[in-house]
Amino acid sequence: MPYSVLDLAPVPQGASTAEALANTVSLARRAEALGYRRYWLAEHHNMVGIASAATAVLIGHVAGATERIRVGAGGIMLPNHSPLMVAEAFGTLATLYPDRIDLGLGRAPGTDMATARALRRGLSGGDSFPQDVVDLMGFLADAEEGQPVRAVPGAGTHVPLWMLGSSLFGAQLAAHLGLPYAFASHFAPAALDDALATYRRSYRPSQANPEPHFMLAVNVFAAETDAEGTRLRSSMQQAFLKLRRGTPGYLPPPVDDIADHASPAELEMVDQALKVSAVGSKDRVAAQFEALIARYAPDELILTGQIHDHDARLRSFGIAAEVLSA
Numbered sequence: 001m002p003y004s005v006l007d008l009a010p011v012p013q014g015a016s017t018a019e020a021l022a023n024t025v026s027l028a029r030r031a032e033a034l035g036y037r038r039y040w041l042a043e044h045h046n047m048v049g050i051a052s053a054a055t056a057v058l059i060g061h062v063a064g065a066t067e068r069i070r071v072g073a074g075g076i077m078l079p080n081h082s083p084l085m086v087a088e089a090f091g092t093l094a095t096l097y098p099d100r101i102d103l104g105l106g107r108a109p110g111t112d113m114a115t116a117r118a119l120r121r122g123l124s125g126g127d128s129f130p131q132d133v134v135d136l137m138g139f140l141a142d143a144e145e146g147q148p149v150r151a152v153p154g155a156g157t158h159v160p161l162w163m164l165g166s167s168l169f170g171a172q173l174a175a176h177l178g179l180p181y182a183f184a185s186h187f188a189p190a191a192l193d194d195a196l197a198t199y200r201r202s203y204r205p206s207q208a209n210p211e212p213h214f215m216l217a218v219n220v221f222a223a224e225t226d227a228e229g230t231r232l233r234s235s236m237q238q239a240f241l242k243l244r245r246g247t248p249g250y251l252p253p254p255v256d257d258i259a260d261h262a263s264p265a266e267l268e269m270v271d272q273a274l275k276v277s278a279v280g281s282k283d284r285v286a287a288q289f290e291a292l293i294a295r296y297a298p299d300e301l302i303l304t305g306q307i308h309d310h311d312a313r314l315r316s317f318g319i320a321a322e323v324l325s326a
Contacts, residue, residue, distance in 0.1 A: 001293070003324045004038035005031045005317065006074050006186070006217060006304040009051035009058065010239075013250040013308070020051040021058070023310045028062045030314050032069040034321035038102060039066070040074030040302065046115040049239060049250045056089040063097040072102025074182065074302065075164040079107060080119045083132050084151055087139035091154025104162040104182060105133060107170065130173055137161060137177070160208070162215070171195035178206025180213035185276040186304050187240070192276070196296060216298035218289070219277035220305045222319035223312065226280035232316065233279050234258045236306040237270050244269065253308045278320070286323045 007027060011020040028039045039062060043055040052058055055073050063071040076086055086103070094101045107129045139151040140159050163174035163181050166188035174181035181199050185192050196214060203212040221233040231254045238252040241262055255261060262270070278288040289301075303320055307313035 001298070001324065002037040002300045003035075003321070004040065004070075004215075004300065004302040005036050006040050006042065006302045007052070008042050008044065008304070008306065010251045010306045011049050011051050012235075012310075013252050015250075017051045021061075023313075024051070024058065025062060025065045026310065027314060027317065028066050028069065028071070031317060031321075032066050034318060035325055036069060036317075036321065037300070038070040038072060038302070040072050040102065040104060042074050043077050043080070043106075045080075045119065046112060047248050049248060056093065059101070060093055060096065063093065063100060068100075070100050070102055071097070072162075073104050074102075075104030075106040075162070077108060078105045078132050078136070079129055080116070083136035084139055084149065087136055087151035087154035090159045091140065091151050091157045094157040094159045095153045101159055102162060103159050104164045105136070106164040133161075133163075133173065133177065158208070165195065167191050168195050168198055171199040172202065175199050175202040175212070176204060178204050178209050180209055180215065180299075182215035182217060182302060184217055186217040186219045187273055189273070189276045192296070213299045214296075215300045215302050216292065216296050217276070217302050217304060218292060219274055219279075220285065220303045220316055220320045221277065221279045221307065222282065222285045222316040222323075224281065226284055229280035229284070229316075231256065232305075232307050232309075232312055233274075233277070235308040236274065237262075237267075239306060240270050240273060241266055251306055251308055282319050282323060285319060286326075289320075289323055 007024055009020050009024045011017055031039055041052045041055050041058050044050040045053050055076060059071050090103050139154050140157055143150050143155040161179055163170050163179045166184040183192055183195055200212050221229045223229040223232055234254045235252050237258050242248050278285040305316050307316055
């Protein structure tokens with residue numbers, strides 16, 4: 001089964017944005033050596049703990065620092081941008097790095113409403129999302145005779161599109177347009193079962209994708225022991241709590257007992273949101289991967305893990321690759 005990486009370019013507490021971007025390149029090179037198929041970066045704004053806001057720029061940087069691994073967006077929040085400009089940006093990337101660029105599309109703002117307005121996104125911007133996707137597909141397809149507006153570069157590059165989602169909306173649109181579908185199960189798994197069933201049941205084959213293709217997103221915190229994996233996970237738990245409390249910040253260092261830093265109700269909320277995870281030693285992570293694969297039968301896994309220490313993060317993705325390659 002193909003396995004890939006989703007990276008938000010996290011900025012650990014005590015580190016700089018420059019160090020976070022250097023860590024992204026380091027992890028991408030390591031992922032390529034470990035056999036990961038894709039390296040995706042996600043668009044977020046106004047978050048000091050995430051350095052991937054200029055997603056297309058960072059994709060180009062990572063593609064230039066690697067040789068074979070596919071690099072893409074997981075994803076671009078399309079209502080923040082005009083379809084033509086996205087087509088031009090990713091058409092340029094695909095021209096520079098042929099057959100290596102992916103474009104995953106999301107409908108959410110990837111930020112708060114005040115920042116969304118600063119991005120010049122209308123509050124009803126999501127309403128035009130299906131048409132924006134269709135327009136983007138047209139700009140990346142072969143140009144037609146007499147077409148008044150073309151993406152240059154972009155037209156004829158056929159950059160592979162993916163639909164991202166955490167609800168039935170994305171599943172229905174992906175099925176209707178014949179696109180591969182990646183579900184945000186790593187932080188919003190509530191609708192996973194229904195969305196996956198909807199996608200597979202109503203899929204309409206397309207020329208580029210004759211069969212449905214489902215990617216499952218999984219958090220991974222792998223280490224030498226179960227206890228260390230659990231400790232590594234506490235950084236992401238704290239970051240998620242801070243986001244839900246309205247006080248997002250840098251990625252915190254791990255703690256020995258997350259229960260000392262949150263109420264029981266908060267911990268239940270976090271554990272529910274992050275339940276699609278593989279945490280612990282190699283054997284335990286393998287068992288958790290096997291259970292997820294048996295339940296959802298994904299065509300591909302995409303792994304993410306916001307880990308404070310970069311060396312521990314590299315080891316975690318290394319252990320995960322050992323498990324999945326076997």
